[in-house]
Amino acid sequence: MKNYLSFVAEAFVNTLKGLWVTLKVMFLPTITVQYPTEKMVPYPRFRGMLAYDAEACIACGMCVRACPSKCIALAKAAPAPVPAAVEGQPPAPAVRSGPKIEWYTIDYGRCNFCGLCEESCPTKPVKALWHSLDYEAVFSTREEMTRRWKRGDTLWGTARGSADGQFAPVADQIHIQDVPVRK
């Protein structure tokens, strides 16, 4: 009985000690971000949803080969028509108008967000495929998970950086480093 009572007393004192620890934390700034009214902008290297720029793409297929889960598919555009030869002049070079690619799909149901496709993309100075900072990926059907770009569509994310059009509006968003305690 005596042992029991001393255990209860000891447990009570230790609970108070624990409460003292929690009390100290009450005066620290809060770290909760009120999503969705407040949204955080991740760090620049964050691997979010893939953005694709058909203007920069050269349809080389490096991303298709790099992908571990085979989620990317593409088709090259037909070769540009060679202008009709004119008598007495050297043959004119083929002139292409528009992107070098016919269609391009990414299956987000398979995507690992590993970044290997972005690393393998050879186009310069800007990559044709890159991870944007968009993390709000919601799909209601499996078909929606496959994003498809085809000739005539508006391009995905022609603007660069965190304001690449997939992640708008940025003005009312807080950067991850602006959250107290995460500084």
Add this chain to the structure above:
Amino acid sequence: MTDKTSAALKADQMFINFGPQHPSTHGVLRIALTVEGEVVVKAAPDVGYLHRGMEKLFEARTYSQALILTDRLDYISAMHNNLAYCLAVERLAGVQVPLRAEYLRVLTAELNRIASHLVFFGTFAVDMGAFTPFLYAFREREMILDLFEMLCGGRLLYSYVRVGGVSADLPAGWTEKCREFIAFFKPRLKDYDTLLSTNPIFKSRTDGVGLISAAQALSWGLSGPNLRASGPDYDVRKAEPYCVYDKLNFKVPVARTGSCWDRYYCRMLEMGQSAEIALQCLDALAAPELAPEIMTKGVPKMLKPAAGQAYAHVEASRGDLGFYAVSDGSLSPYRMHVRGPSFLNVAILQEILTGCKIADVVAILGSLDIVLGEVDR
């Protein structure tokens, strides 16, 4: 009614399924328990609910593609999986790694160990009925995840360590942020002791419960803090130093009795040691004479090692994690075997759960700190 349950009924015993949907199993683990009143008379862990055929998937990918699979084994400490895999492939292909990359690997591995042990600390406390430590553990872990996001873009699945080096160098401001975190984190360990380690209610539920003798631990192949809590002082970082661990100064906490509390406290002490190692790595990385290369030149994306085999193991958060790679000279591994510490740790349950009280099942399972992604692979 199966034969098992009917036999249990006849012997005045009861057959209970612990899991696979029980919140305390930390995933999809099922333990088939036969109890007699409060006492467990037979326990059989049943694994395989999360089996994805990982070892086979390795064979269908090139060496650089297969890296992302390793993230998904022990997803709480993915950095160690990346590291062990890359060490095995580097040994297979005879690739040397720049010193700076070695320091970065150790730095991220130790930060990941802290993050992983924090998850253990939080969930083990929840299993024991204390909710507050969970919130604090995840607050600190969030800071480490922020650091990793800043470094490599991933918060959980990093793919940071690559064959021949690492994928990225430290961004501007990272070192300061990391030092700030460690300065914030070290005093928190004292708070954790006040909240949980020395709490008599917590101690009475864990101290002296689920005892594993040193002989038992060795014969069942335990590793990591679970082994060291029982007495044997075996740590891959000390026994077979990889990367730059032989240049770093740290201690390996060892306990004696092998109770749940010992396993818990070994991990708490390891977090402090990991923070020390991280500081030493930051100092080494700041040295101006360290060459800035982080990736060996001339390691192709389509790696084609000569036919052969190699084994490399690291001290992951949960124990001795090894990768055994066999190459037949083609672009993808011929065979990749994973020695997952969680799988071996979960096996001992059938021995130590026998004879314990049903309330202690949760404590013992929680103290082993298993990750089902690695158990089932």
